[in-house]
Amino acid sequence: MSRAPRSRAARRSWGDDDSATPIIHVDMDAFFASIELLEHPELVGRPVIVGGRDGRGVVSAASYEARAFGVSSAMSMAEASRRCPQAVVLPVRHGLYSQVSAQVMAVLAEVTPVLEKVSIDEAFLDVTGARRRMGPPVTIGRWVRAEIRRRVGVPASVGIASTKFIAKLASSHAKPDGLLLVPAGATQDFLNVLPVGALWGVGARTQEILARWGIKDVRTLADTDVRHLEKILGRASGRHLHELSHGVDPRRVEPVREEKSVGTETTFFETLTDREHARRVLLDQTHQCAARLRAADLRCRVAVLKARGADFTTVTRSRTLAAPTDLAQDIWETVASLYSALPSPPGGFRLLGVRVEGLLRLDDGVQLLLDEDPRRGASERAADAVRRKWGAHALAPASLLPGDGAARTPIGEVRRPGQDDASRTQ
Numbered sequence: 001m002s003r004a005p006r007s008r009a010a011r012r013s014w015g016d017d018d019s020a021t022p023i024i025h026v027d028m029d030a031f032f033a034s035i036e037l038l039e040h041p042e043l044v045g046r047p048v049i050v051g052g053r054d055g056r057g058v059v060s061a062a063s064y065e066a067r068a069f070g071v072s073s074a075m076s077m078a079e080a081s082r083r084c085p086q087a088v089v090l091p092v093r094h095g096l097y098s099q100v101s102a103q104v105m106a107v108l109a110e111v112t113p114v115l116e117k118v119s120i121d122e123a124f125l126d127v128t129g130a131r132r133r134m135g136p137p138v139t140i141g142r143w144v145r146a147e148i149r150r151r152v153g154v155p156a157s158v159g160i161a162s163t164k165f166i167a168k169l170a171s172s173h174a175k176p177d178g179l180l181l182v183p184a185g186a187t188q189d190f191l192n193v194l195p196v197g198a199l200w201g202v203g204a205r206t207q208e209i210l211a212r213w214g215i216k217d218v219r220t221l222a223d224t225d226v227r228h229l230e231k232i233l234g235r236a237s238g239r240h241l242h243e244l245s246h247g248v249d250p251r252r253v254e255p256v257r258e259e260k261s262v263g264t265e266t267t268f269f270e271t272l273t274d275r276e277h278a279r280r281v282l283l284d285q286t287h288q289c290a291a292r293l294r295a296a297d298l299r300c301r302v303a304v305l306k307a308r309g310a311d312f313t314t315v316t317r318s319r320t321l322a323a324p325t326d327l328a329q330d331i332w333e334t335v336a337s338l339y340s341a342l343p344s345p346p347g348g349f350r351l352l353g354v355r356v357e358g359l360l361r362l363d364d365g366v367q368l369l370l371d372e373d374p375r376r377g378a379s380e381r382a383a384d385a386v387r388r389k390w391g392a393h394a395l396a397p398a399s400l401l402p403g404d405g406a407a408r409t410p411i412g413e414v415r416r417p418g419q420d421d422a423s424r425t426q
Contacts, residue, residue: 033050104152126252162187166247191219194217224242301358305342310345
């Protein structure tokens, strides 16, 4: 879900002409938190944070009640607890969320095969070929929202536009639990009422630079000569934002083919300059990748670190592992090494991601290291069972806990959901 600033002026009708708007963006509302509220209906209306307990790790999701206190995904749990000490903290359950995501994607796949899953909780559809069978885009968008609510029980917001970029902006302004159409002919009018911070990639630092030149809204940005923007922001960033301010986005909806890698990324609305915080994000992403490998009976041979700076420069670093693995400890050893050798980009990190490649099925004759301790694999698989029952942060190998001296820190006790909540929600 986008955390970029929104404009009240954009949350209105822009017309009903959907004849040239084949792109639909579906974005689940506070997805992990919404799923947990299905499991815990007694918490509806209360601030809920899904993430690591005891101040460790990062926020995976926050209910709208928690967001009212400034809590957002990818924020450190320590900061989230300071902003909303009365929040109920629930552990992450990736297995459950993946199951619900599959149900949502199954609904979308009934509309069209031209479906691009962007993440576990959002997707683009090109409904050009579905119009004859299901009707115009707005009718399809309403059907999608209703069917997801009926079958899955969670809310979804829908944006409909002529391009992916505008459709995503529209869905963010339809939240929560709404639908917004931006007709092709109203694209520039829609953009003009937005603050520059609503554009993807415009964080606090870029807003500050633009503000010094009197550029605070998209209308002014669109009227600014591209050469001036390139001068004050850099060639790539200046041209990129100039194109976005005019709604230019040539990307097509690309159906995802057979998975050849497993990975996860986090985009930060405010650039991240704290290297220890960034390290915790990468650590959490490594855990997610390893758990997905084990769930699919896969091992990986290559670990990849991806980082994007404030100037949109993207760097990837990869390394072949000593042996195929599905263990977070092995993957993290490589990712941590790659990260240590990576200098912090000017202005901080805008995006961080971990990906594993060279996938092999366990029945493909994967060769183990001669000195590999089979008990390590058994312990992580046993931990999977604990996490499936009690949440993703219920148990973690001591060597992977964040902080200096992590390898010497004893493994924390397993907590049932709700245990000690009273002391955390007062």
